């Protein structure tokens with residue numbers, strides 16, 4: 549895989565520098581530095597964004613492809629790091645980035661840069677499933693709209709603090725199919741995109757939380773069957789589907805490794821397995837990218853202070 553990052557021009561002549569093959573930094577004229585790192589700038593990857601220690605900033609807003617991530621030094625009410633996802637449907641090409649700094653003394657400044665998202669090819673597969681999962685019966689339309697709206701709401705509310713602890717782990721020891729982003733043609737009908745990975749998991753085997761967080765959804769959904777969504781904070785969610793039984797309820801706090809459900813084949817499924825997916829806000833990312841999250845971006849944070857929300 550090509551793991552390369554290209555930077556092109558910047559307004560305000562902010563110095564841009566390479567930190568490595570898959571990272572870049574933007575430095576403002578007064579010296580605030582924000583670093584961006586990913587395994588590669590490609591669809592499905594997770595970008596960690598870090599504010600380099602300096603001490604002159606009160607708050608830093610990073611705009612990446614229309615989304616805003618707010619960072620702050622310890623004690624500011626914001627984390628000094630944040631996350632962006634590169635959606636699996638993102639077209640290759642330049643992504644504009646800007647960094648707006650509010651300094652402790654009230655001065656403000658802005659610097660801009662660009663990241664170049666590279667193309668990524670995804671596999672294609674033909675599958676046969678029960679016809680009602682390809683063309684859902686008309687009487688289900690309202691339910692499916694409601695479920696889609698529910699998921700949009702769940703993924704739309706991001707905890708402003710990081711809830712995960714240390715590195716992410718696999719939710720099940722079964723063999724993982726590398727089928728993230730697979731273009732699937734069910735029963736020769738119109739294709740759909742597989743936004744997660746499938747892990748071979750025998751019926752009734754325990755599935756564990758990939759990291760600590762809060763359960764924001766635990767219920768039956770038409771396509772993913774019995775499903776759990778965990779909010780890890782800063783816009784990052786992991787989702788687990790097709791359970792035969794749920795072991796958590798909405799609102800529960802879970803620790804990394806806690807059993808959240810038993811594997812099954814509920815919903816649109818061809819046999820017992822775990823469907824594991826991840827999101828950073830709107831972006832569907834490869835859950836395997838969680839396994840390489842930079843350790844310094846998942847290190848223990850300073851004790852929580854004010855609960856002011858990012859603007």
Ligand SMILES: [Zn+2]
Nearest residue numbers: 744745746823
């Ligand atoms: Zn799946």
